[in-house]
Amino acid sequence: MLHPSHFSSSPAGAAELTRQRLIRAALELFTTRGYHDTTTAQIAKKAGIAEGTIYRHFASKQQLMNELYRAAQRWATKLVQETARDPEARTARAQLMAVAHGLFQGAAEDTAVVKLGLLERLEAVIDDESRKTAREFRLALERIVAEGKAQGAVRTGAVEIWAGVWLATISHALEKIVAGDWKPGDAGVRLVILACERWAPLRDKTRQSLRGAHRSHVFRHDVIRTTQSLAARKRVAAPRPRQFPCSRTAGCFPV
Numbered sequence: 001m002l003h004p005s006h007f008s009s010s011p012a013g014a015a016e017l018t019r020q021r022l023i024r025a026a027l028e029l030f031t032t033r034g035y036h037d038t039t040t041a042q043i044a045k046k047a048g049i050a051e052g053t054i055y056r057h058f059a060s061k062q063q064l065m066n067e068l069y070r071a072a073q074r075w076a077t078k079l080v081q082e083t084a085r086d087p088e089a090r091t092a093r094a095q096l097m098a099v100a101h102g103l104f105q106g107a108a109e110d111t112a113v114v115k116l117g118l119l120e121r122l123e124a125v126i127d128d129e130s131r132k133t134a135r136e137f138r139l140a141l142e143r144i145v146a147e148g149k150a151q152g153a154v155r156t157g158a159v160e161i162w163a164g165v166w167l168a169t170i171s172h173a174l175e176k177i178v179a180g181d182w183k184p185g186d187a188g189v190r191l192v193i194l195a196c197e198r199w200a201p202l203r204d205k206t207r208q209s210l211r212g213a214h215r216s217h218v219f220r221h222d223v224i225r226t227t228q229s230l231a232a233r234k235r236v237a238a239p240r241p242r243q244f245p246c247s248r249t250a251g252c253f254p255v
Contacts, residue, residue: 019057021047026064031112035065035125065122066130072117073133079103080140092148093197099144100170100196104184107177115178119171138163169196 025046029038040061044051058064079102089095107114116122126134142163148154154162173192176182182189 015056018047018049018053021049022054022057022064023068026061027068027112027116030065030068031115031120035061035120035122062125062127065125066127068116069122069126069130070133072113073130073137075106075113076103076117077133077137077140079106080137080144084140084144091153092144092151093153095144096148096166096196097193099141100173100193101184103170103174104177104189107174108184111178111180114174119175119178138167141167166196 022043026038026043029042029046033042038061040054041051043061043064044054054061054064058067080099083089083095083098083102086095086098089098103114103118138160142159145154145163145166146159149156149159169192173182173189176188177184
């Protein structure tokens with residue numbers, strides 16, 4: 001999962017350790033109190049440093065938040081890309097399920113990272129670089145969905161829409177896990193996984209087979225109705241039995 005050291009590639013000296021404490025403190029406060037209700041003074045107090053020290057590492061609270069957001073998005077993108085390269089997940093459906101399980105596990109292990117990066121509404125404060133990073137995550141997902149269309153496992157339509165539908169379904173479980181209501185192996189999570197498996201239609205061959213079966217059923221039904229109708233008409237139009245008039249002298253004989 002994401003560690004504070006992932007936010008920087010520099011050696012973990014005294015300044016870097018201070019930066020990491022800032023990052024962890026801000027991440028916790030942003031996801032518990034909210035970005036707008038968190039002050040730099042609160043972040044500094046949580047990190048055990050002077051408030052002015054923050055500005056040695058970040059130009060503003062907004063920049064600090066964007067650093068956190070991009071790191072969370074990069075983690076999610078890496079998860080998708082590594083899953084797509086996994087030889088054991090050969091189909092797009094298997095890859096999407098593996099990504100879902102990875103996100104669920106991440107939400108259980110580091111709730112703040114998943115909450116900030118994937119669940120919080122931060123459109124008003126994220127910068128262009130963060131938007132680009134978020135788009136990279138969506139594009140990685142869309143590539144898997146596009147592969148699913150090529151495999152016949154995803155219905156026709158805009159790839160970005162189906163990727164959005166999938167992510168919205170997964171986000172419901174992520175919110176429950178982050179809130180502590182569910183764990184990755186709970187029945188609710190399994191139900192969400194099942195919903196993700198059902199959101200794509202049947203493969204083309206199966207769908208054609210079902211259409212053929214439906215047409216065959218309709219044909220048989222029409223034949224039965226026609227046969228019953230003809231039988232009913234024959235009963236109505238059938239001639240009366242021949243009468244055998246009687247003669248007093250000759251007895252009964254056919255006319």
